[in-house]
Amino acid sequence: MQFHLNGFRVGDPTIEPAIENAHRAEMPDTVDVLIVGSGPAGLVLAAQLSQFPSIRTRIVERRDGPLQMGQADGVACRTVEMFNAFGLGDRLLDEAYWVNETAFWRPAPDNRNAIHRTGRVQDTEPGLSEFPHVIVNQARIQEYLLDVMRRSARRFEPDYGLEFVELQRDDNHEYPVRVTLKRTDPARLDELVTVRARYVVGCDGSRSKVRTAIGQTLRGDAANHAWGVMDALAVSDFPDIRLKVAIQSASKGNLLIIPREGGYLVRFYVDLGDVTAENRDGLKQIKVERIIETAQSILHPYSLDVKEVAWFSVYEVGQRLTDRFDDAIASDGSSREPRVFIAGDACHTHSAKAGQGMNVSMQDGFNLGWKLGAVLEGRSDVSLLRTYSDERQPIAQELIDFDKEWSAMMAAPPKDPNRPEAGGVDPAELQAYFVRAGRYTAGVATRYKPATLTGEATHQALAKGFTIGTRFHSAPVVRVADAKPFHLGHAARADGRWRLYAFADASRRELHALCEHLNTSADSIVRLFTPEGADIDSVFDLRAVLQQPHREVSLDSLPALLLPRKGRYGLVDYEKAFTRDASADIFDERGIDRERGALVVVRPDQYVAHVLPLNAYAELNAFFKPIFRAR
Secondary structure (H helix, E strand, C coil), X not given: CCCCCCCCCCCCCCCCCCCCCCCCCXXXXXXXXXEECCCHHHHHHHHHHCXXXXXXXXXXXXXXXXXXXXXXXXECHHHHHHHHHCCCHHXXXXXXXXXXXXXXXXXXXXEEEEEEEEEEEECCCCCCCXXXXXXXXXXXXXXXXXXXHHHCCCCCCCEECEEEEEEEEXXXXXCCEEEEEEECCHHHCCCEEXXXXXXXXXXXXXXXXHHHHCCCCXXXXXXXXXXXXXXXXXXXXXXXXXXXXXXXXXCCCEEEEEEXXXXXXXXXXXXXXXXXXXXXXXXXXXXXXXXXXXHHHHCCCCCEEEEEEEEEEEEEEEEEECCCCECCECCCCCECCCCEXXXXXXXXXXXXXXXXXXXXXHHHHHHHHHHXXXXXXXXXXXXXXXXXXXXXXXXXXXXXXXXXXXXXXXXXXXXXXXXXXXXXXXXXXXXXXHHHCHHHHCCCCCCXXXXXXXXXXXXXXXXXXXXXXXXXXXXEEEECCCCCEEEHHHHCCCCCCEEEEEEECCCCCXXXXXXXXXXXXXXXXXXXXXXCCCCCCCCEEEEEEEXXXXXXXXXXXCCHHHCCEECCCCXXXXXXXXXXXXXXXXXXXXXXXXXXXXXXXXXXXXXXXEEECCCCHHHHHHHHCCCCCCC
C-alpha cells in the first residue's frame, strides 16, 4: 500500500486522518445517502461510500449493535478479490477455513444402508482466481467491513436501534426522499426520527419495508423442501470431516458438510424432506436433536457425537426476485430518476447450499457504491444510477436459475441401480455438475452485457483473457521501480477510480503516444474529466505492463504519465509500471497480442469495461463521454 503522500504520519497508515465533525452521534436532518440495514449488502455499500469523505452517509439498523452470530458463511473467490480491494484480503485468509477439495459420498454398492466415498475433486478450477473459496462467519465478515468504515476519514459507524417505518418522495426538494424511522432502544422506544436523503438504499432483508415502500414484490416459489442447519463441535470417525462433503444416503436424506474456521467447528446442512401443507408448521418447531439424529443416520456407519451446537436453524429453500432494484418506474408507470434502491435479500433470495446469497448481495453493494460516489461528487450524470438495476437484476435471475437446479440435485435421492424406475440423481452426475458449476460457486460467472458501462467486443482478440463484461482476472507481474513480484489486480483499491491497463512493448512507440495523448491532448479523457486541482490519476489510474524483463526497463525511459507527480508536495508515484513475470508471463496467461498490445479498461468494481487498441483515442473518448461530465 502507499501512504505519506501528503506528509509524514506516524501510527497505523490504514487509518485515514479524520475530517472535521467526522461522525455526529445524533442523526442529522439531511444526508446524501441513507442505508437501511447493516447486513452484508449494506456494509459493503457503506464501506465503499466511506472512501468518499465529501459524501454524508448514514446507515441505520434496528438491532442494538453489530451482528454477533451470522447464518451465512461461504465466501466465494470473487468476493475475496473484492475484499482485497478494501485491504481486507490477508486478514480474511488468515482467519478463514480454505475450501480446497470437495468429496462425494453415496450408498455403498454392497450395503445401501452404509455410505462410501465415490469421488474427490478440487473445489475451485485451477487458475480461476488467485484466491481460494473460504468459510468464515458472517458476523466476522461484517466486522471487517465495519473496521473499514471506522478507519475512514469520516470515522463511520452505523446508527443502531433505528427501524425504518416509511418514506415519501418529493422531487421538488433538494433532498427528495423523506424517511421516517422509529427507535427500538428501551430508553426511547417508538420515538420517531425524520431524515431527508438524496438517496436511500434498502438492505433490510427478505422482509424489506423499503422494498414494500417502492412497490416492489419478491416473486418466485419455495422449493417445498426443508433443511436443518447447525454449527457444531463434534467428535466423529468420518474420515472427511475436515473437507467439504456432499453425501447422498439411500433413504435417510442428504447431507452437506462444511468445515468452519478455527479447526474444530463444522456446519451440517441436513435434509429434512419435503414440505407439505400438513407438515409445514411442524417443521418450524423441529428441535436441534432431530437435526443431530438425522445427520447421524445419514453418516452410518460412521459415528457423530455432537458436544455443543453453536447455532441451528430450519429453513425452506426459496428463490425469489423483484422486477426492479430501484424506484425508477413511478406508480403511474412513468419513468423517473431513481432515488430509492434495494440490494441483497431485499430484492433476491437464494438457497444456502449454492453459497450465493451473501456473495451476490455484497456484489450488489459494490456495484452501486461507486456509482453513487461518482454522481454525488458531480463526476457523472444521474443517469449512471439506472445501470444498477439494469445490470444486477439479470445477474440475480441467472444465479437463481442455477441455484434452483443445484438445490434440486442436492435434495434428490441417489439412483438405485437395482430400481432405476424409482428415479433420483446419479452420484456421478452430481459430481460432474458440481465441477461444471464451479464458475458460479466461485462467483466469477457474472458477465455484463454491452451497454453504457460495457463496450462491444470489437477488439476482444487483443486481450482474449480479459473478457469484456467479466471481472478483471488478475495475474502475476513485476513492479519496475523496486522489482517486487506483484499481482496486477491488487494494484486496484476500492476507491471509485477507473483503471486503464496498457499492455505494450517498451521498445515501440504506441505506449509513449498513448501517454502523450492522455497527458496533453485537450480532448483526452484525463483532461476532460479530471477535476481541476486533483491528482492526475484521481479519476483514471493508468498502469503499464511491458513485455521486457524488469531489469531491461529503466525508470527514466518511461513516459511522464507513468511517473506522475501527486499530492501537496508533488511527490513521484513510482508504482505505475510493471513487466511480465518470468514464471507466469501475463501476455501468455491472458492472451494479449504481443505485436499490437492492448488497452484494457476496468471499472471501479473490477469488471472489464472495454478492450481497445493502444491508439484508439476516439473510441476511448466515445466510450467515456456518456459516463462522465466534462470538467
